Amino acid sequence: MxxxxxxxxxxxxxxxxxxxxxxxxxxxxxxxxxxxxxxxxxxxxxxxxxxxxxxxxxxxxxxxxxxxxxxxxxxxxxxxxxxxxxxxxxxxxxxxxxxxxxxxxxxxxxxxxxxxxxxxxxxxxxxxxxxxxxxxxxxxxxxxxxxxxxxxxxxxxxxxxxxxxxxxxxxxxxxxxxxxxxxxxxxxxxxxxxxxxxxxxxxxxxxxxxxxxxxxxxxxxxxxxxxxxxxxxxxxxxxxxxxxxxxxxxxxxxxxxxxxxxxxxxxxxxxxxxxxxxxxxxxxxxxxxxxxxxxxxxxxxxxxxxxxxxxxxxxxxxxxxLDAPEPEGLLLEEVPPKVTVTFHEVVLTYAPDRPPALDGLGFRVLTGETLLLTGPSGSGKTSVLRLLMGFRRPDSGRIAINGRDATLLKPAELRRLSSYVGQRAFIFRGSIRDNIRFARPDADDTAIETAARAAQVMEFAAALPQGLDTQVGEGGFGLSGGQAQRVAVARAFLRDTPLVLLDEPTAHLDPGTEAIVFEAVRRLCVGRTAIVATHARAARNIFGQVLELQAGRAGPARMAGE
Missing domain, CATH: 1.20.1560.10 (ABC transporter type 1, transmembrane domain)
Incomplete structure (x- = not known):
């Protein structure tokens, strides 16, 4: 025809x-x-x-x-x-x-x-x-x-x-x-x-x-x-x-x-x-x-x-x-129980007419350590997290996980290694239990309840009509901002990965709620390698190592309180 x-x-x-x-x-x-x-x-x-x-x-x-x-x-x-x-x-x-x-x-x-x-x-x-x-x-x-x-x-x-x-x-x-x-x-x-x-x-x-x-x-x-x-x-x-x-x-x-x-x-x-x-x-x-x-x-x-x-x-x-080529890379045989993250002279540019988001950034986070990334907006904190989740590839430099080049892995494999908590937790329409289960669909009720207690979700869920089975609306209707963030932290507990990435987890929260969420985040980071990007001053008193970024470059690392 x-x-x-x-x-x-x-x-x-x-x-x-x-x-x-x-x-x-x-x-x-x-x-x-x-x-x-x-x-x-x-x-x-x-x-x-x-x-x-x-x-x-x-x-x-x-x-x-x-x-x-x-x-x-x-x-x-x-x-x-x-x-x-x-x-x-x-x-x-x-x-x-x-x-x-x-x-x-x-x-x-x-x-x-x-x-x-x-x-x-x-x-x-x-x-x-x-x-x-x-x-x-x-x-x-x-x-x-x-x-x-x-x-x-x-x-x-x-x-x-x-x-x-x-x-x-x-x-x-x-x-x-x-x-x-x-x-x-x-x-x-x-x-x-x-x-x-x-x-x-x-x-x-x-x-x-x-x-x-x-x-x-x-x-x-x-x-x-x-x-x-x-x-x-x-x-x-x-x-x-x-x-x-x-x-x-x-x-x-x-x-x-x-x-x-x-x-x-x-x-x-x-x-x-x-x-x-x-x-x-x-x-x-x-x-x-x-x-x-x-x-x-x-x-x-x-x-x-x-x-x-x-x-x-x-x-x-x-x-x-639909015709875009599938990302190339290696597959993990299994998720390692512990990870060490190393950045060496990493450069990342989003557009030719803009300055680099990261300009020769280098740091190391050892197994079980928590690194606090601070600095003004646009200094490169979120870019670090995007690289570690495989959403971007560096223009140059080296990102290593346990000494191996992380860019050789498929982007999806990088995401298998990490749990992420962002500025605003997206809550789907359904029960609180189902929203936590979203992180690991095959998890049983016992694992979900354990994660909810660790993230202090049970503190407010116990007062709800049906506990964790209480229905909430799309976007978190029925929950406060701090409660929604605790649900997000519970997802990270349930996912149980060796690397934890947090991007302004207490943004837009009042000081009292911020303290509750940071306490849940502190528990989450124990025994895991964690990178926390935040402006919150309260975080400096909770986490150990602080790295301040300026225009994509790293200042001297220091311990909290210095």
Missing amino acids: LHPMATPSTGAEAAAASLLKREARSERARLIPPVLLGLGIAACGIAQAFLLARLLATLLGRGDAGWPDLAAAAALALLMAALGIAQERAQLAAGEDAKARLRAAAFARLLAIGPADDRAVGEKSALVVERIEALEGYFARWLPAAMLAILAPLMVAAAAAAADLVSGLILLGAGLLVPVVQALTGIGAAQASRRQFAALQRLSGRFLDRMRGLPVLVLFNQQQAEALRLGTAAEELRQRTMRVLRVAFISAGGMELIIAATLASLAYHHGALVRGTHPTPVTALFALLLVPAFFAPLRAFSAAYHEQLSARGAAADLAPL
Whole structure:
């Protein structure tokens, strides 16, 4: 089947075509049932057209059909309806399977990239939701329709040619015109579809990000201005959507023109039927009645045409994410019980036009020690943690764990070594117990309760209606900031890794709550290698070794209280 824009002219189009082709191969087994059911519908349509031709010829006094033919035609109509329902279900199953697989792959890639992906949350959501949703029609409707648009018309044209060669050739010629019309109406349509999806992604991302920052917008009295900007983005999306729909309407009009021309040609060829002098009226009527059966799969092809245009636009945005090479590196045979972390002349730069985040940083944290990283915002504290979690690779220098080069490991293997507690613990909707279990899904209730006691979660959970089984809302609704942080520390206790990384674990907490959380953190760090990035002065009285960073460089290390 001919496709306009089938030869990609840009790298994005080539990547999109490669992604769609690869996924189509993966869905091949699920696409066979709808195609076979479609061929069954076409065969029933041919048989029904022949029976109806016999019935009409009988009504004209030129045939001998009877009630059995009428009953058979009615039975075929019911069978075609049943096959159509089965085909629709098979197509939906193919589309859902493709979406589930692609969404899982995209989400896994986003998780693997982690903070290294600097796209906004709204943009990531649009990729995983809207972009993949736009691919459903490609697998559920376009691919089956594209195959049936070749096989089913050939079957009908062959049946017509068996009855009358000229009629079969007329149908075949009409079928060859369909892709030509699709190509003419589709010039520039793929580009319009990509622009529509780009506008949709911008609007979705902007809307989600602004909803998250709504309190800030209200605080600075920017709600009206932002509403106008959202309205402008929505108007742009409306205009681009109308351009895509215009292509669909033009394509449908071209299809109707071809059908009308085909009926006129067949009517002219079998004009003797009207005069009552046609030698084989059943054949003439059969050829005319085959036109709906011939064009039904081509109509489906035309209706699904915009699906593949939308899919190409969506795939062009998804391909860079899904086709990104898997991070290379070694795997750990097992997680070591103790670790020593060494940085030597480590340099990390996020962008060429910005100064290095780390500029020749060096330090060592021995087994069981806790290193407190201090310094102003932007001095490189969080960058150290990102390197140790595998979200970034150093530009130069050496990071060693137990004397071995840590950059030789896969990033995911680095994360197996560590537990992380950030500034704000994200709490999922569910029970407190389930939120702690998130760190180790196979943990039993005893291990969860032990971790909760160690992190002082039980101090507030005991007063709740159902203890650890108390339900909390998305984002920690129902818990205070300090309580949520203690849940995060409990996750780290449950994970029980040799390396603990903490990034401002008491930020935004009042002094009393800060002291409680730091006590839980102190217990967590005992016997483990720990690196704590914080501004809190109270931490200097709790942890042993302090390293102050300035512009990515290390000052002299000192003990707490010095």
